[in-house]
Amino acid sequence: MxxxxxxxxxxxxxxxxxxxxxxxxxxxxxxxxxxxxxxxxxxxxxxxxxxxxxxxxxxxxxxxxxxxxxxxxxxxxxxxxxxxxxxxxxxxxxxxxxxxxxxxxxxxxxxxxxxxxxxxxxxxxxxxxPILNALQLPERCLITGEFATPADLTRRLRAALSTGLRMVLLRAHDVSVGEYVCLAQEAIQHTKAKGVKLLLAHPHILDVVREVNADGVHLSSSQLMSLGADVKTNIPDDWMIGASCHSPAELRQAELIRASYVFLSPVKATASHPGKPPMGWVKFAELARRAQVPVYALGGLADCDVAQAIEHGGQGIAAIRAWW
Ligand SMILES: Nc1nc2c([nH]c(=O)n2[C@H]2C[C@H](O)[C@@H](COP(=O)(O)OP(=O)(O)OP(=O)(O)O)O2)c(=O)[nH]1
Ligand SMILES: [Mg+2]
Incomplete structure (x- = not known):
């Protein structure tokens, strides 16, 4: 034969x-x-x-x-x-x-x-x-932290924006999606005026995504992995889509949906997820270099880590406590 x-x-x-x-x-x-x-x-x-x-x-x-x-x-x-x-x-x-x-x-x-x-x-x-995405994204992305009232959120957001941040992920998982929409509509007043990109993040955000004139939506790793084929029809064409990733499989899924950027965590030990073993910069670099999407390092990082993140193949850093 x-x-x-x-x-x-x-x-x-x-x-x-x-x-x-x-x-x-x-x-x-x-x-x-x-x-x-x-x-x-x-x-x-x-x-x-x-x-x-x-x-x-x-x-x-x-x-x-x-x-x-x-x-x-x-x-x-x-x-x-x-x-x-x-x-x-x-x-x-x-x-x-x-x-x-x-x-x-x-x-x-x-x-x-x-x-x-x-x-x-x-x-x-x-x-x-992905190169075009990387060139239009800043080095630092704020994730909003805890706040007592909507007015407290606004006050903290304005203080953080005054430090020159250009991208904000509005995270408020403990409120209803209706309350979340109100908070986002308030936040957008402060971000739009400064040309800051606002990303929406909530467990039910995909149901209400068109109710806020934001710049994008950020998916948790479980939202990312359970996406239906209709995700792109829900989300306006010119919006960014970001996602939280912790593994090579999640990074692959983010590439498949043509995400604009991802967060990869935890790089260092972090107060928001105590007990989760940090991956460190070497592992971060290995995963980030293979990812076909800009990767923000996340987890226990601050301004002094931006250069490290970039040297290790990242877009920069995302953080709560560094700026909240
Ligand atoms: N230089 C460059 N190449 C790109 C980009 N995007 C992209 O897909 N490519 C592809 C096209 C080519 O297949 C390959 C780069 O080859 P090239 O034609 O620039 O190589 P070269 O300068 O050595 O050219 P040559 O001496 O072989 O003529 O990469 C880009 O932004 N810049
Ligand atoms: Mg050439």
């Missing part, structure tokens, strides 16, 4: 991708030539890591070849594993925090400086979806 050899798995291409920012926070994008893979779409400059090169060496060489700039410092932003029908890529995406030179499209490619919120106006390859 004749045996047929299994089709050889094509090799995954390791690509160094650079998000170059100027000192006004604008990001440099370039248009891929029509004839190349994913041609005609916009990209963050970069290219294949060659044999024997470190990621930073590849990034520096590619940005010099494509843009005539040199990389002086870069931090990990997100790692993407994506299978196109004709090519499998691993995009190691870095935020280029320090560089010199005058960027030009050396290969004749059009380039443009854009604000993070303008990125959605440009067509990017499908693999870039």
């Amino acid at each position: 004749r045996t047929i050899a299994p089709k050889a798995m094509a090799k995954r291409v390791h690509v160094a991708v650079g998000v170059v920012m100027d000192n006004q926070g604008r990001i440099l994008i370039a248009k891929r030539p029509d004839h190349v893979h994913q041609g005609g779409l916009w990209e963050f400059p970069g290219g294949k890591v060659e044999q024997g090169e470190t990621l930073i060496q590849a990034l520096d060489r590619e940005l010099f070849e494509e843009l005539d700039i040199r990389v002086d410092g870069a931090l990990p932003l997100i790692d993407i594993i994506h299978d196109y029908p004709d090519k499998q890529v691993h995009l190691a995406v870095c935020r280029v925090v320090s560089w010199h030179g005058m960027p030009v499209g050396k290969e004749g490619q059009p380039t443009r400086w854009v604000e993070p919120h303008e990125l959605d106006q440009y067509p990017f390859p499908a693999a870039n979806y």
